[in-house]
Structures are given as C-alpha cells and as structure tokens.
Amino acid sequence: MFRAEYGALLAALARRTGGDLIAAEDALSEAFAAATEQWTANGVPDVPDVPAAWVLGVARRRLVDGARRARAVVDGHERAHAIETRAEDEVDHEFLLAKDSLPTDDDRLRLVFTCCHPALEIDARIALTLNTLGGLRAHEIARAFLVGDATMAQRLVRAKTKIRAAGIPFAVPPEDVVPERLAAVLRVVYLIFNAGNGAGAGDGVERQGLVRDALRLARLLVEMLPDDGEVAGLLALLLLTDARSMARTDTSGELVLLPDQDRSLWDRDLIDAGRREVERALVLSSGAPGPYALQAAIAAVHADAERASDTDWAQIVALYEVLERVEPTPVVALNHAVAVAEIDGPAAGLARVDALEAAGELDRYLYLHATRADLLRRLGRPADARAAYSRAIELADDPVERRFLVRRVAELDRE
Amino acid sequence: MLLIHGDETQEAKSTPAEDAALMAEYGAFHEGLATAGAFVDGARLQPTATATTVRVKNGDTVTTDGPFAETKEQLGGYYIIEVPNLDAALAWAAKVPSAKHGSVEVRPVWEMGAE
Structure with missing residues (x-):
C-alpha cells in the first residue's frame, strides 16, 4: 500500500524537520516497521486515510523522541532543537485528530522543488525525486539506470547531505525564480520518462516502472499546479508518447518507426486523455505555449492521423517553427528538418x-x-x-x- | 559566504568612470544587505599580483609569490551574509554587481558546534 502514499508522508515529515530528508526518512521507516508489526497482528484499519494518519502520527512521535535523545547527547544541538520545537507543539492533538494530520499538496510541492533544486546535479535530482516522491528504493533506481546499488545509495546520501549542509530550503521558490525552477522539475520528470521509454529492451520491468513513475509524477504536478500550461503540456506529451508504446516494437522486439507503426495498436484512451491535456495546455498558456505544450501538440497531430499518409505535415512544420523560436536547440532544428522533408x-x-x-x-x-x-x-x-x-x-x-x-x-x- | 570571482585582466582595463559606476553599484548592494539585516562582513581584495602563498611541508615553511592557483577567474572579494536558506543566498548572489562579469560562488559556512 505504501508506495503511493510514501511521497506525501515523507513530504509532511520533511516540513517538520525543516527539509532534513535524512531525519524524515528515518522516522518514516521506523513508523512503517511499527505499522507492519501492529497490522500483522490486528489487521489494517479499514477506514480511508486512517492508516496513513497512523503512520504519520507514529513518525512524528519518533521525531520528537529522536530530538530529545539528541538533545540529551549534545546540549543545545541546533538542528535537533529546531525539529523538536516544530514537532512537539503539533504532534499530540494532530495524532488524535487523525483526519486533520494528513499530508497536504503543499508539502509535496515543497518536496519536489527541493529535490529538483539547481544546486544539485541532474543525476542526483532524478534519483532523489524517484526516491522521495516516487517511493523507490536506492536499488530499484540503480537497476533502472544501470548503475551499481552502492553508487546509487551514495548518490542519494550525498544529495540529502547537500540539502542539509547548503541550506536548500524546503519551500516553493520565490516567485521570480519559479519559471526556472519549475522548468527544472519538469525536466526531471521528462528524463525519468525517457529513461523508461528508450527503444532498447533493457530490463523491461524496471523500464516500464519508470514510465509509470514519470506519469504518476506528471499527474501529481498537474494536481498541484492545475493552472500551469507547461505542466499540462508535459503530462500531455507523456500520455501521447506512451500511447504509441505497444506499436513501437514488433512481436520480436524490433524497432518500428512512426510511419510503419500499426496504428490500431495505439492506446485510444491514452490518446484521448493526452489530447484533453494538450487542449488545456494551449488554453492555459494563452497564446504563448512553452516547449512541452508544443511538443505535445505535435504528438497530438500525429495521433490524429489514421494512416501515416494522412499526417498533417503542414501543421507539424508550423508547430516546429514556433518550437524552434521558443527552444532554439539543434535537436529541435533536426526534428524540424524531418518535417520539412515531408512537405518540401x-x-x-x-x-x-x-x-x-x-x-x-x-x-x-x-x-x-x-x-x-x-x-x-x-x-x-x-x-x-x-x-x-x-x-x-x-x-x-x-x-x-x-x-x-x-x-x-x-x-x-x-x- | 559569497565568493566573488572575476577576470582581473579585464578589470584592470576598466576606465575610471566604469570603476566609479561599479563602486556606486556596490554601495547600493551593501546598503541593501545592511537594511535587510543580512550583512555580516565583506571586503574587496587587492589583485593576485599582491598575493603570497604559504605552505608548511615537513615542518618547513615554504613561501611563494603569487596566488594559490593560476586560474582564469580570481577571487576578488567576499561577503559573509546571514540568511535563512540557500534560495535567499542565491537571490543576494545574483545582485552582486560583479556577477554580471564574473561569477559568485555561494558556500555555507561551517558553524562551530553544529554537526
């Protein structure tokens, strides 16, 4: 049950620890252990949200206890003191009023901005986001990215230590840097998706897991930031790309390019959902769509064509012209060239x-x-x-x- | 701590009017820090031509002329500021006048008694 709830619970705890993920994780894993023991004996409480609130309540107690212990060892230890003052005044009544102590979207939003902070290197951001918000363990992330377990564990610890030492805030960034920071968050989710969506067979299970995780994160971002055109654009792009996944390889696992794909294998539900998101993205970006909304719009034009020969290439070229203005990179120019070849x-x-x-x-x-x-x-x-x-x-x-x-x-x- | 790096050879070429303008910008920056209660300490350093480096090897003091390392950008000054978190520090770093020409490295200071 816990993977879905993990990120939200950790986010709520990280608010109590002032963004110290290591302390928050320790408390959470102890609380999960206690929950497993309790529920193995008595069964899981059959009331919605109560299990999550129960785990959170126990984890908060652990934070308070941990802070007391730390204070006893090193008197005046600043971090422990901060944890305690933040946790102690809330824990008791919140623990009793389980319903009110549930994690909020704001906490998760703070967590995602913390994990995708530009002060962290890009690989660390990806790993951290999967680990904290996605609830994946170090060895699972390691397998998906083909690195050793120890390397990945070390990468995560180093990132969490930097968050603490450099004072990366557990907060939604100041308004003037939100666009830049949000772009960094979206990029992390996009890279997670791409890692899972690569053409290679690789280890199929882990790769598909990454696609699912990226979609889950993208949906979460839409929930948290429902009025942002690029957030909607990213979700749309992922849905429309994932819709083609069954057609991208043939029965023997060989690559099939877009013009040769069996379009009856495209997932209609995902296409419909993706198309709705594209429309939302274009409305929200009010005449100035960003790179994700534009790429999603291009994917939607492909999805509209029943046969490859029906593709509205003029529309695609027009979209690439806008995309190349918004994001003037050589990779965009290359894709633009492919579309131009279809028309001219x-x-x-x-x-x-x-x-x-x-x-x-x-x-x-x-x-x-x-x-x-x-x-x-x-x-x-x-x-x-x-x-x-x-x-x-x-x-x-x-x-x-x-x-x-x-x-x-x-x-x-x-x- | 904000460590301000820049290319000294470029700075040496600036006109007196440019110097004055930069000093005025630093004056405003300093005032902003002080008003916000974030200023702790800060100084401009003399160029690396004035630097002397000391190392102690096997008990012997070795003194050499010049900076610790020859690099394209040199440490030209610093500020120590007191702010709640990295984002606040980055916002101040972006306002350092020399950030437009060189770079500003932001480093937390190891607090005595913590960790």
Whole structure:
C-alpha cells in the first residue's frame, strides 16, 4: 500500500524537520516497521486515510523522541532543537485528530522543488525525486539506470547531505525564480520518462516502472499546479508518447518507426486523455505555449492521423517553427528538418540537416546521422547513405537501435 | 559566504568612470544587505599580483609569490551574509554587481558546534 502514499508522508515529515530528508526518512521507516508489526497482528484499519494518519502520527512521535535523545547527547544541538520545537507543539492533538494530520499538496510541492533544486546535479535530482516522491528504493533506481546499488545509495546520501549542509530550503521558490525552477522539475520528470521509454529492451520491468513513475509524477504536478500550461503540456506529451508504446516494437522486439507503426495498436484512451491535456495546455498558456505544450501538440497531430499518409505535415512544420523560436536547440532544428522533408521533399530536409552537421554540435548525436542517411537514401544516393548509416551505427549503444540501423543498410544493399 | 570571482585582466582595463559606476553599484548592494539585516562582513581584495602563498611541508615553511592557483577567474572579494536558506543566498548572489562579469560562488559556512 505504501508506495503511493510514501511521497506525501515523507513530504509532511520533511516540513517538520525543516527539509532534513535524512531525519524524515528515518522516522518514516521506523513508523512503517511499527505499522507492519501492529497490522500483522490486528489487521489494517479499514477506514480511508486512517492508516496513513497512523503512520504519520507514529513518525512524528519518533521525531520528537529522536530530538530529545539528541538533545540529551549534545546540549543545545541546533538542528535537533529546531525539529523538536516544530514537532512537539503539533504532534499530540494532530495524532488524535487523525483526519486533520494528513499530508497536504503543499508539502509535496515543497518536496519536489527541493529535490529538483539547481544546486544539485541532474543525476542526483532524478534519483532523489524517484526516491522521495516516487517511493523507490536506492536499488530499484540503480537497476533502472544501470548503475551499481552502492553508487546509487551514495548518490542519494550525498544529495540529502547537500540539502542539509547548503541550506536548500524546503519551500516553493520565490516567485521570480519559479519559471526556472519549475522548468527544472519538469525536466526531471521528462528524463525519468525517457529513461523508461528508450527503444532498447533493457530490463523491461524496471523500464516500464519508470514510465509509470514519470506519469504518476506528471499527474501529481498537474494536481498541484492545475493552472500551469507547461505542466499540462508535459503530462500531455507523456500520455501521447506512451500511447504509441505497444506499436513501437514488433512481436520480436524490433524497432518500428512512426510511419510503419500499426496504428490500431495505439492506446485510444491514452490518446484521448493526452489530447484533453494538450487542449488545456494551449488554453492555459494563452497564446504563448512553452516547449512541452508544443511538443505535445505535435504528438497530438500525429495521433490524429489514421494512416501515416494522412499526417498533417503542414501543421507539424508550423508547430516546429514556433518550437524552434521558443527552444532554439539543434535537436529541435533536426526534428524540424524531418518535417520539412515531408512537405518540401528530401532535398530541402537534407539541406537543413547538412547545415546542422556542418555546425558540428550534433556530431555525436546518433539521430543526426540516421536522419541524414534516410534522406540520402530517398534521394537515390546509396553510397552517401551507407556512410551516414555506418556513422550512426558507431554511435548506437542500444542493441535494438543498432539492429534497426544494420537492417536499413542491408535493405540499401538489396535496392 | 559569497565568493566573488572575476577576470582581473579585464578589470584592470576598466576606465575610471566604469570603476566609479561599479563602486556606486556596490554601495547600493551593501546598503541593501545592511537594511535587510543580512550583512555580516565583506571586503574587496587587492589583485593576485599582491598575493603570497604559504605552505608548511615537513615542518618547513615554504613561501611563494603569487596566488594559490593560476586560474582564469580570481577571487576578488567576499561577503559573509546571514540568511535563512540557500534560495535567499542565491537571490543576494545574483545582485552582486560583479556577477554580471564574473561569477559568485555561494558556500555555507561551517558553524562551530553544529554537526
């Protein structure tokens, strides 16, 4: 039962500890242990919210006890004192009035901004968000990101220690930095989704877990910030991308690109939900949609096409033009070039891709070379296409992507 | 603690009018800190050409001319401020006039008696 509640409970406790996640976690895990013991004997209380309130009440007691112990050891220990004064005045009546002591959305919002603070390195933000808000254990995160258990555990401890030592506040940031900080939060959720949504088979279970976690976090953000266009845009993008997951590989696990996908495998419910979020995102961003809302809108145009040949490429090119203004990165420019090739032909697309290649920034980006190769193939330049494919194959870490590219070269040889 | 880093060679090239403008900006910044009750201490440092570095190795004192390390940006000054958390410190750091040209590193001070 606890994974769903974990983040909210930890957030409520972290408010009591002034953002000290280590102290909050210790209290929470002790309370879970006590709950397991109690409920194994007597059964779980069959009243909504009571189990959560019970755990929270016990955890708060532990914080108070811990603070007393710490104070006895080191008189005048500042942190312990802060914990105690914050916890003691609330714990007793809140424990009795279980209903009122439930965690709030505000606490979770504070927690997510703390975990995604720019003072932490990006890998630490991702791990911390999954660990605290997502309720994943260090070894589960380690498996999903293919790093050792000890490395991940250390990364988490280091991040939590920095939060405490550097004074990263347990708070929603000041208004003037909210857009920047929110962008950092959305990026973390997006990266979690991408890690789970990669083309490679990898360890399927963990990867799917990450997709689910990212969707859960995105929904949570929508609950907490219902009026933000980019938050809605991110959820929409994740839903619309996840809707295609069944069609993205064939029965033998091989990669299938968008134009060749069996669109009857697309998940209609996810598409409908995603489309609703896109519409909400566009309304909320009132004429100035951000990068997530725009990417979601592009995904929605693809979802609207019953067959690949029905795709409204003019609409997609128009959206990419706006996206490139909002987010002028070479990766966006590359995707823009692909869309242009569908309208103005492969030569027009290739001109744009060649310009990107000359700029050099995407030299180690597999999709630049794969895209170039495909455009060259369509232009009837098999030798150049082959050279571009072999550069892409060199860069392919993912075995599924590599096999896909090798297949493409073999097809070229047959033509 | 706000550690203010900048490129000394660029600073040496500034005109007297630019210097005066920068000093005025620092005056306003200092006043803001003092008014908010956040100011503890602060100073501008002489250029690294005036620096001397001391190391004690096996009981012997080794004194060398110059800074601890040759880097593109040098420590040019510091502030010690008292604020409730990192976000408050970052907000002050962004207001340091030299942040526009160099960089400001924010570091918590190890408090005696804590941890």
